Amino acid sequence: FRLRRLRHRHLKAKPEEQAAFRAELEKLLEAWPEDWELIFVDEATVRRHPTLTAQWCLVDEVPEVPTGDDHTKVHVYGAVAPLTGRTHYHISPELGTGEFGQFLRHLLAYHPGKRLLVIHDRGAQHKGAPVEAIVRDAKGRLVLQAQPAYSPELNPQERIWKWLRRVVTHSHWFETLNEQIEAIRNFFRYLSGVKDQVRQLCGFKTPDSFVASL
Numbered sequence: 001f002r003l004r005r006l007r008h009r010h011l012k013a014k015p016e017e018q019a020a021f022r023a024e025l026e027k028l029l030e031a032w033p034e035d036w037e038l039i040f041v042d043e044a045t046v047r048r049h050p051t052l053t054a055q056w057c058l059v060d061e062v063p064e065v066p067t068g069d070d071h072t073k074v075h076v077y078g079a080v081a082p083l084t085g086r087t088h089y090h091i092s093p094e095l096g097t098g099e100f101g102q103f104l105r106h107l108l109a110y111h112p113g114k115r116l117l118v119i120h121d122r123g124a125q126h127k128g129a130p131v132e133a134i135v136r137d138a139k140g141r142l143v144l145q146a147q148p149a150y151s152p153e154l155n156p157q158e159r160i161w162k163w164l165r166r167v168v169t170h171s172h173w174f175e176t177l178n179e180q181i182e183a184i185r186n187f188f189r190y191l192s193g194v195k196d197q198v199r200q201l202c203g204f205k206t207p208d209s210f211v212a213s214l
Helices: 015-030 097-110 129-137 157-169 177-191 195-201 207-213
Strands: 036-047 073-081 086-092 115-120 142-146
Touching: 036 097, 036 157, 073 097, 073 157, 073 177, 086 097, 086 177, 086 195, 097 115, 097 129, 129 142, 157 177, 157 195
Parallel strands: 036 115, 115 142
Antiparallel strands: 036 073, 073 086
């Protein structure tokens, strides 16, 4: 016998569920109605400590990034519409059903006259009485659909988070939380002006290419 440190074993998605999800989405996109908007939502937690990445340096040099003892964090609710390249966000110190409900109301207000198909993961904040009430109040304008479990690769918003971390949090220290929040806002302001680039990031050239990219 020997003493060994345990390691994580990541749970994996069921391939048949992922295939069914892709097939259903592909069928929907074949005759996508103009009065509908397809939106993927997800949340990211941004902490005060910078995220670290590898970078080129001299052989004997170890680059350092300043950090402090501030463990404050914020949660960013994000949404991307891969067919149009539009993005949305909401920053909050809380991660919960109430905040997600507020974000859904924002999406409904932004798309007056549109019906929304919102695809999300199976996080606890995406279900519950407050969310169900908003769906009822929307009177058919809001449809929530869960993606297969353990399938972040099926949600294009994950690609937006990767982009955000690369340009905002990687190897960068903000002296105050407000500066960090403003950097997040500036990132989404930038995205609003590069919708074609967002669509390409989501893999959307044609409906078939989008589904194939998931």
